[in-house]
Amino acid sequence: MATRSDDIAALTGLDSAAYHWPDADGHFGPYGGMFVPETLMHPLAELRAAYERFLADPDFQRELDDDLRDYVGRPSPLYHAERWSRELGGAQIYLKREDLNHTGAHKVNNTVGQALLARRMGKTRIIAETGAGQHGVASATVAARLGLECVVYMGEVDVARQEANVYRMRLLGAEVVSVKSGSRTLKDALNEAMRDWVTNVDNTFYIIGTVAGPHPYPAMVRDFQAVIGREARAQMLERTGRLPDVVMACVGGGSNAIGLFHPFIDDSGVEICGVEAAGDGIETGRHAAPLCAGKPGVLHGNRTYLMEDDNGQIVETHSISAGLDYPGVGPEHAWLKDTGRARYVSVTDREALAAFHMLTRVEGIIPALETSHALAYAAKLAPTMPKDRTIVINLSGRGDKDMHTVAQLDGIQL
């Protein structure tokens, strides 16, 4: 059997070479790519060129850094959850507090970056898809600030279960379009946003909220989110004098996870662990865990692991958390899984809910239901590790938006 360092050598091509994916055409090994209708190929090329130009532009970087500091509130703290760690009786758990960002989740790191790019490209209209509503709110927020028109596509099912976020988006001046096709969740919102983009490419910038979609989105969104991992890495070194033993995050499309993971990929001593939504349980088929239980295919512009039937139709997913309720996953996660550099596990709705209550009671932090999946797996893993080991969890969002869902499950009418 191949060892982990062999896998990493295979991954990077050379023992000494740094991780360098994607390739020039946006492929992570066999994953990623640009599987889109011809009309979008030219706009994607334009976006890629603009992104590469501004990435190297000190003015753009300065503007982005200023916004992340003064508008988003970065750096986000790294919090040692001492009481929870003590209760679990094993590894020390550190929480990267993305829930303290403006708008309450990691999503804004990316929308601030893409909106600056949109403005520099001369686009006047922003569109976005959203599941839990966090990316929609983060997009509407930056659009309001820059005076850009904003349309957010959201599945009808998600509109119903995330009412508060729908209202927030409308307050911010965005138009929220309830999508009634297909399964009426995040994947259908993405379909509809793509259709809008094809129609309005001249003046419209599509802010994709996760590390999926056609190249350059998976790489670009990752680069904007990687600030999470860069900060966490420096904060751990400063706080503990060494790197963490494990970094962990929930994975839907996977943007908060890749943001934390990416700066640690070349640190071969750091274990990388992504947690998918097992819904009612993998064995029931009612889940949203393509990496754990799906197979490779092509959807939304990239090749990746998908939840699909034997005929290649995408199947409906289930998760208690709207933000993880997606049948695909970012192509880089597919590659990290295949190469063995990261491992992916899943936890059920029930386990996530228990972790939600646990963190709330023990640390006084109400996490998002998405994030609660990572917390639930940490609660299993930490007790198996010695007390001098460390786990960094991306606390990707706060749970205010989930009050209705949780209250309903507890039989309480708000």
Added chain:
Amino acid sequence: MSRIAGMFDRLRPEGRAALIPFVTAGDPSPDVTVSLMHGFVAAGADLIELGVPFSDPIADGPVIQRATERALARGVMLRDVLTMVRRFREQDQDTPVVLMGYLNPIEVMGYRAFADAAAEAGVDGVLIVDVPPEEGGDLVSLLRAHDLDLVYLLAPTSDAERIDRIGALATGFVYYVSVKGVTGSGHLDVDAVATKLTEIRGRLDLPVGVGFGIKDAADAGAVAGLADAVIVGSAIVGRIEDLAASQASGERIVETVGAFVADLRAAIDAARRH
């Protein structure tokens, strides 16, 4: 010579544009599709484009999305579409058939299995909406090895470099998407189409079909004066939807939609180039 190339060769000396109607396989029900295809031919269709249902049709507008949902609700999958082509071929060995769809069902069937089955069923060409030349890879070589034509989309956003790249791979014909948008959307801008077709014809040597915005006989006639083929999808599928909603029989659907296709044919022939 492929059936598609032969068809265009026959029409060229007559100065006639080809008529290409589209239907989603299995809409409104699987037993109507083959009769509809024969009905199209009887009404003057030169090539039939058959849509393969996929759960996430990102390039399609609401009309074809709903057709796709109807077909999927009847359980019509890629292998069923191939069976329909095989049945069509039992009575019609002349009219070319192009499958239009998305990659994932083909990916799951397997590229080689699909190429074998499509060629054996009597398919002539394949247009995979979400596979640009950059991502064709093994699939392109397998389809070519089975003498299946590779039909590619060109868009208003395709620049000279992209036209050349597609010209180097495409066979049979290229499909110019006349509007920025999804199927069935937008208004046809005949002058803009004429300008782009001149650019495309200057860079590649294949027949050019135009589709995506053609709603009626007048549009079809206008496009026939410019293009080598006129492709009509949503306008046909929308009629099928209305008929199915009013509980029309299969015979009535074939007859009514056939009459619409005959009107398109007449308008196209009236616009014949001299």
